[in-house]
Amino acid sequence: MTEKGILGPDQAEGLRRMMGSFANHDTKIIAITSGKGGVGKSSISLNLGIHLARMKESPQKVIVMDADLGLANINVLMGIIPKYNLMHVIKGQKKISEIIYKTEYNLDIIAGANGFSQLANLKDEEKQNLIQAIREISYADYIIIDTSAGISSNVISFLLAAHEIIVVATPEPTSITDAYGVIKAIVAETDNANIKLLMNRVSSPAEANKVSQRIIQICGQFLNIKVENLGFVFEDPVVAAAVKKQIPFAFLAPNAPVNLCLNHIAKRLLNIQVADEDKGWFKFLNAFFKRMPA
Numbered sequence: 378m379t380e381k382g383i384l385g386p387d388q389a390e391g392l393r394r395m396m397g398s399f400a401n402h403d404t405k406i407i408a409i410t411s412g413k414g415g416v417g418k419s420s421i422s423l424n425l426g427i428h429l430a431r432m433k434e435s436p437q438k439v440i441v442m443d444a445d446l447g448l449a450n451i452n453v454l455m456g457i458i459p460k461y462n463l464m465h466v467i468k469g470q471k472k473i474s475e476i477i478y479k480t481e482y483n484l485d486i487i488a489g490a491n492g493f494s495q496l497a498n499l500k501d502e503e504k505q506n507l508i509q510a511i512r513e514i515s516y517a518d519y520i521i522i523d524t525s526a527g528i529s530s531n532v533i534s535f536l537l538a539a540h541e542i543i544v545v546a547t548p549e550p551t552s553i554t555d556a557y558g559v560i561k562a563i564v565a566e567t568d569n570a571n572i573k574l575l576m577n578r579v580s581s582p583a584e585a586n587k588v589s590q591r592i593i594q595i596c597g598q599f600l601n602i603k604v605e606n607l608g609f610v611f612e613d614p615v616v617a618a619a620v621k622k623q624i625p626f627a628f629l630a631p632n633a634p635v636n637l638c639l640n641h642i643a644k645r646l647l648n649i650q651v652a653d654e655d656k657g658w659f660k661f662l663n664a665f666f667k668r669m670p671a
């Protein structure tokens with residue numbers, strides 16, 4: 378597999394071996410990625426993390442890790458400035474356990490490193506050490522890794538270290554082709570990635586379904602991989618309002634459509650049955666999510 382991929386065979390094999398020992402504890406690692414930048418990865422990573430952490434039926438202990446080492450912004454979305462970030466771990470100045478920041482939103486974060494673009498391409502050893510350090514965090518139910526966009530060797534390493542990969546795309550043609558590109562790059566490294574597709578910024582469930590099914594069909598046909606349809610998130614002005622206020626939209630407007638969508642997605646990840654709601658288009662949406670093919 379790795380002859381076609383970005384990582385060298387030794388590095389890919391090292392990561393796979395490391396993954397074997399994830400079985401030591403129950404922490405599930407989800408990497409959230411995209412081909413194109415600016416499709417909503419960070420917004421979704423943070424707010425999906427909050428939905429999982431606050432799930433009524435089964436609250437989860439969640440850490441959101443900002444793995445963007447050039448343009449990190451998870452902490453900016455919450456208006457917090459952690460004293461330490463991933464760069465301190467990469468430079469060997471701190472252990473990862475020392476940089477985990479407990480937020481008021483019932484989830485912990487590991488901040489990325491802003492403005493370190495010259496260091497954004499980590500050496501193989503630094504990557505292995507970082508992934509090993511993440512692997513050793515055992516108190517969380519979920520670690521959500523918000524990667525940078527595109528297909529760099531850093532990104533691919535984080536994706537290979539995850540149990541599940543969520544590829545975020547929007548219905549724009551460039552985002553669709555780039556989503557296919559990132560899935561192709563993952564398949565070039567591994568035969569058994571668990572890839573889920575999340576369609577963001579859609580105007581209707583029908584649009585989401587049409588675009589998602591097209592990507593899933595092409596991946597099946599040309600890459601011989603089954604990509605799961607995880608769901609969709611509406612285009613919603615609440616997202617921009619939340620960014621400006623530096624309050625996660627899951628908190629700012631819990632009943633906004635965008636949160637109904639993310640709550641359903643969190644339930645799908647947790648295998649929780651979606652309950653019927655009693656009013657208006659929420660009922661329609663619930664019915665839609667229930668019918669949605671995997």
Ligand SMILES: Nc1ncnc2c1ncn2[C@@H]1O[C@H](COP(=O)(O)OP(=O)(O)OP(=O)(O)O)[C@@H](O)[C@H]1O
Pocket residue numbers: 411413414415416417418419420421445448525526577578579610611612613614616617620635
């Ligand atoms: N569902 C949505 N509805 C409306 N606006 C959205 C939605 N999702 C994301 N956005 C907007 O898109 C922009 C990019 O979002 P975000 O920073 O989360 O993307 P990203 O993929 O993490 O970007 P980058 O690749 O730069 O890291 C932000 O201005 C955000 O407000």
